[in-house]
Each structure stands twice: as C-alpha cells, then as structure tokens.
Amino acid sequence: MAISLLIFGSISILSMALPNQLYSSTPNLIDQKPKASAYTVVDHRIHIKNNWSETVAAYDWATGSGTEGDPYVIDGISINLAVFPMLTWTDWYSSYNYTGAGILIEGSTEYFIIQNSEFINAYTDPRIGMQESSGIYLHGKTENGIIKSNNFFNDFSALYIQNSEFIQILDNTIIGDADTNGPAFYLSHTENMIIQGNYIENHKTGVQVEGAKENILVDNNVIIYNEPNFMANGIMFYRVNNSAITNNELHGADAESIIPTESSQMGLRTAGLGSQAIQIDSSHNIYVAGNKYYDIYGNLIGGTGNFNIVVVIIAIVGAVCAVGLTLMITRKRKTNYS
Numbered sequence: 318m319a320i321s322l323l324i325f326g327s328i329s330i331l332s333m334a335l336p337n338q339l340y341s342s343t344p345n346l347i348d349q350k351p352k353a354s355a356y357t358v359v360d361h362r363i364h365i366k367n368n369w370s371e372t373v374a375a376y377d378w379a380t381g382s383g384t385e386g387d388p389y390v391i392d393g394i395s396i397n398l399a400v401f402p403m404l405t406w407t408d409w410y411s412s413y414n415y416t417g418a419g420i421l422i423e424g425s426t427e428y429f430i431i432q433n434s435e436f437i438n439a440y441t442d443p444r445i446g447m448q449e450s451s452g453i454y455l456h457g458k459t460e461n462g463i464i465k466s467n468n469f470f471n472d473f474s475a476l477y478i479q480n481s482e483f484i485q486i487l488d489n490t491i492i493g494d495a496d497t498n499g500p501a502f503y504l505s506h507t508e509n510m511i512i513q514g515n516y517i518e519n520h521k522t523g524v525q526v527e528g529a530k531e532n533i534l535v536d537n538n539v540i541i542y543n544e545p546n547f548m549a550n551g552i553m554f555y556r557v558n559n560s561a562i563t564n565n566e567l568h569g570a571d572a573e574s575i576i577p578t579e580s581s582q583m584g585l586r587t588a589g590l591g592s593q594a595i596q597i598d599s600s601h602n603i604y605v606a607g608n609k610y611y612d613i614y615g616n617l618i619g620g621t622g623n624f625n626i627v628v629v630i631i632a633i634v635g636a637v638c639a640v641g642l643t644l645m646i647t648r649k650r651k652t653n654y655s
Contacts, residue, residue, distance in 0.1 A: 366424060395437070397438055535563070
C-alpha cells in the first residue's frame, strides 16, 4: 500500500514540464570552498535590509546586482561572533545575553548566494534559546537565496529561516555541541525549500521544520547526533504538509526508535522517548523513503541497507520523488519571479 502511494506521488510530480535549472546561467558563481587562509575576516555583523547595493559598493567580499543572471554573492568570509559585544534581551525578571546572527537578511526578494564562508560561536543564553543567535538568519519574506558550501562551528543554530520561501541550503558542513546547541537548521513558517547534501554533526536536532504549508525537501543529508539520551532528533517535521524526507543518513538513533521507512500520510506521529531518527507530528502527505538509520556505534539498524526488493523499490521511488519535488520548487520559483 505504501509503495503504491509513493508511486502515485512520483507519477504526479513527473507529469509536470521540466524547467531550466535554477541559476543555470551562472554556474561559475558557485565555486569550491577556499582554504582557511583564503577567508576574509569580517569584524562586524552583516545586516541586509534594503541595502544590498550599498553592501556591494562597500566591501570586496560582496558582488552582483541581484538579478537571476547576476545574483548578489557573499563569498569567502569568516565571522566569529564570540569577538563581538553581546546583545541583551530583558524580561520582567532578568537580562539574557546572546550574540545575534552573523548575517541577518530581512525582506529581500533579490537573488542572492552566500557561499564558501564560515560562521562560528553564535551563542544564546540557554534559558531563552534565542533562535536569532545563528550563523545566518533569514526572515520577513526573504526569497530567492542559495546558501551553499559554508562551514558552521559551535553555533546555537547554523541557519534560522522564518517566514521565507524559495531558499536552497546545499552542501554545508555544521559541527555543534549537543549540550548547548539547538537545531542545526530551524525553519519556521516556510515553504518551497530544498535542504540537500549537508553534513550535520552533534546538534540537538539536525533539521527542524515547523508550520510549513508545502514543498519542503530534505534530501541526501548526513546527520549525526551523538546524544541519544538528550531527546535529540535527526529530522523533525511539525505541522508540515506536502513535503518529502528522502535518501538521508541518520546516525545516533535508538534501536527501539519508531522509524518511518515508507510514505507518511494523515499526520503520522513518531514522537517517543529517546532519540528519534525522524519525528513527524501533526503533518500530512509527507513522503519518507530511501533513508538509512544507524545507531551511535555506526551499526545499520534500518533503511535501504536491508537489501530486498521492497526496500529497493522504495529507495528508487524516493529518489524520483526528491528529483520531482526539486523540479516543482524550481518551476514555481520561475513562474512566480521571472
């Protein structure tokens, strides 16, 4: 039954016309990651709000004009938030320190790329858990971005994306400390997002998505969470609809975890004690296929490693669904913003 649901979904996706690839006219803008010595150290937080052109004029590390053919590019920078003065949030009882974000982008609809950079030591007082303390923070209906081939070390969150859409998060490396970090990627009230090819290690949650209407693709990521008794999750969907979790490697699950290996329909809930490789709560029409699950010792405990014809079919259909959803998000972007 689950296989038939997946096949039906993949046929529906593949029935659409194939679009051109996003940024196909500017492949040279996405380069290989530089060596550490090639980073330009930035001695301040970067805040983009109706000031892209001024930023390009002022700094060598920013280029472009914000069009699809010539997007704004922030390339090869290093921001260590530990060296900046702390920000303070105050309530009726106390004051709490946090760093804020290395890059904050608000309400930007121009095309942009952030690549080949590093973001270190975004901090928040654990009593308040300020998600704004992240390497990169996008909100206010920010659109048309690619965040690619960056390194994030010891940040509360690598990325916090809120009320935004048409963002691709590709091939980044995130290393955290599960005792103090939150989710590596936290997406709130977003849609049309691609999270693909990232390596995430030792955050409480690898990818956490909440309140997404449609078209969130989490595909081909490696997520290692080393604190199985710390209520860690590999991937968490809460109130997410019409999306897919495919072809990921999830390391650190409990052998007793409830692991969805096929299509998840009608609000499947997998919450439970201990670590959950994938937790899906109050969500609808979520395709889950082609994933592999390992315990904290690297032993395969579920997924496509169980080589049989049923799982092979699920893995193949999962790959087809991932490609189809990528094309659908790209096509919608072209239609709405060309």
